[in-house]
Amino acid sequence: MTAAPLPPPQSSTSPDSASATKTEADQTPVSALKELVSRLHREQNRIQNLLSSLGFALRSFNNLNQFLEIVPLMAARVTDADGGALVLLKPNGQARLEQLHCQEGHTCQDIRQVLESVTKQMAVEGSHAPVIASYSSGSVKTPDLKAIHFNPSLLDEQLKQSLEDDIQLFGTPILIKNEERGRLYVFSRDEEYIWTTTRKKLVQLVADQTAVAIANHELTNELRKKERLDRELEIAAEIQDHLLPSKCPIVEGVELAASCQTANRVGGDYYDFIPASYEQFDPQERQPAASVPWSIVIGDVMGKGVPAGLIMTMTRGMLRAEVLNRHSPSTIVQHLNQVMYVDLENSHRFLTLFYSEYDPKTRILSYTNAAHNPPLLWHAASHSILKLDTKGMLIGLEPNSEYEDAQIQLESGDTIMYYTDGFTDAVNQEGDRFDEEGLITVFEWCCRQGYRPQALLNQLFKAVKEFSGEDSPRGDDMTVVVMQVL
Structure with missing residues (x-):
């Protein structure tokens, strides 16, 4: 006598249980998205706080050197880079490394040496600039030393050639009255680091704040000089008035x-x-x-x-x-x-x-x-x-x-x-x-x-x-x- 076939085994998962599992699967990408939005929001707040701190420093610092000290630091932090460097023009038109900052855990000694070496080399080349003679007119023209001492594109090119291949460098100008008075650099050794449009704009924003600080400092010095001159003129006028x-x-x-x-x-x-x-x-x-x-x-x-x-x-x-x-x-x-x-x-x-x-x-x-x-x-x-x-x-x-x-x-x-x-x-x-x-x-x-x-x-x-x-x-x-x- 043949035994009757056994019925198929019953599933241990009930319909309600299956529905719950499906809900958890749907919630996983939602949570990830929320976490991403939250992280972006925190990052945005962090950048805003950094820029606000920079603006506060611009309004509060009476000493320009104090403000310049934090400029590379701010530029590096708002862009998540390894560090930043500030190169400014001296009154004679020569470029010099003003400030350098490295984020914690990074070394920048090689970058400092390259920056100092390149700026000094440009200064030496500029000081030995050839004199151009115009034989047709018989006149002798001396080239513009500022144009020779500080060539932004040449400086960027020499820095990139002198730095190691694993260092990514981005520079932006510091403009005062449409005249370039220096460069703000940000660098990173991270191979996956990308110079996005946002990061470039943030560096430019810090550079613009730096330009405002320098312009304000120069204007303050001019006003003090004028006040001192006005006082001297008042004294001279008083003396002359007493002599007549x-x-x-x-x-x-x-x-x-x-x-x-x-x-x-x-x-x-x-x-x-x-x-x-x-x-x-x-x-x-x-x-x-x-x-x-x-x-x-x-x-x-x-x-x-x-x-x-x-x-x-x-x-x-x-x-x-x-x-x-x-x-x-x-x-x-x-x-x-x-x-x-x-x-x-x-x-x-x-x-x-x-x-x-x-x-x-x-x-x-x-x-x-x-x-x-x-x-x-x-x-x-x-x-x-x-x-x-x-x-x-x-x-x-x-x-x-x-x-x-x-x-x-x-x-x-x-x-x-x-x-x-x-x-x-x-x-x-x-x-x-x-x-x-x-x-x-x-x-x-x-x-x-x-x-x-x-x-x-x-x-x-x-x-x-x-x-x-x-x-x-x-x-x-x-x-x-x-x-x-x-």
């Missing part, structure tokens, strides 16, 4: 007024009142007696600013010492020219000067002119204007220049106006000059109106300002001295 007469002296029989307005903080115009003797001293007025002869001087150093101010100061001291020798006006100016000639020649500057001496007892004005604008004399009796002039060259032009003496007898009501060419050279919006004719017109009108010296002086400055325009800057120093016989 603070007020006009009391001179018997005449009334005086004077003013100097400089185009810059320090000017080259000069005027002075010098007593012929300090023996007759009036303690109450704290100045020599009004009855002694007084020298009235006006001068103009060619040029403006501090150099002209220094020459003006030197002129004042030498002239005050020379006046006490009691020589004639021409001799005094001749001696002044001989003493100042060498200094003026070395500075390539000259000085115009009108020197006069007034004697209150005789009302005689003795004078000589060293190529200065001749003062204008209003002769009250005839209502006419004369120019007080003599032959004479600029001070500092020739060492043995000779000068002439002249005298004029002044009468009651006579008015003399000494001035510098800042008035005649004043220009209006159309480019027309005020000229001597405009000056004479204002001077004559004021004298006919019976203006006193101070009122005449004020009217003259007002007329020039109206002619040039209210907001027009002064092109040159303007100085005027008015003397009127009472």
